[in-house]
Amino acid sequence: MVGENHIDINALESNIRFYFETTAQTFVRYNTSVTVTELNPDQNVKYIGLWDAAASNRQKANWAAKKTVVNHQILFGPHAGFVVTNEEPTPQEWTNAIHGVGAAQTTARTAIIRKAQAWAERVQDEFFAMEDQWVRDNAPTDTIIAIHYYHPKYSPDDDGETTVWGGYTNNNWLVVNFGRPHDVHPDARWGEFEGTSYEEGKITIPRITDSTGAINNVRTRVATTHEITHGTRSFFHRANIRNDNPVDPDNDHSSSNTGLMDPTASQFQFNQQECKILKGETR
Secondary structure, three states, rough: OOOOOHHHOOOOOHHHHHHHHOOOOOOOOOOOOOOOOOOHHHHHOOHHHHOOOOOOOOOOOHHHHHEEEEEEEOOOOOOOEEEEEEEEEEEEEEEHHOOHHHHHHHHHHHHHHHHHHHHHHHHHHEEEEEEEEHHHHHHOOOOOEOOOOHHHOOOOOOOOOOOOOOOOOOOOOEEOOOOOOOOOOOOOOOOOOOEEOOHHHHHEEEEEEEOOOOOOOOHHHHHHHHHHHHHHHHHHOOEEEEOOOOOOOOOOOOOOOOOOOOOOOOOOOHHHHHHOOOOOOOO
């Protein structure tokens, strides 16, 4: 994207081949073109997860307007399976949740938590759908794309901090869950994604910065290698990293904190199992 060059250097052969050929013997040879192509201005958006090809303003989300009357069945967290018919809490529910006591408070808080969970899941579903649409509309095949961010809720920017649910510094009883280890307040930022791999060899990498706001080059290279490795499933038709996991046979991640292909790319090199899979072994 215009103004983003964190991939121009960090995805060079010399930087990525280091992980495939120097830190481990994976039998994977990484080659890339030196061609750098800038997207057109109308493709250049701050958040690809807010993409709408027909919209005139793709930079902001109207968070409050996303509350609606729905029939959404909750997918994650302790209220999974419950169907929410209206995401807008009533004034009485807010009063009882904050100032009430006993059963009245518990009932009100449960109702608001369920509504917030439904809202958050729908916001995230919309994000994933719009992200995929941006990639389909704008990303060339076999390309690593430097983007700004995926979505306000998954960026370090203040755009992701909302006040729809009373503000993230208030009501610490109000949390939502996306099937991850930690709950979050619906008005807070929900985390960060450091990269995504899609079909047809398409990869997006956002700005990954250090505590000063500068591009973290090492972390960007690790995230890029991680996503390139996911992409090798399409090119090599290899087994999944965790193909022996009966609970999730399509999981292409190692166990947490074990290798470059664990869910957060916490390690800076491939572990033995990852190397075996990349070499073409099945286990």
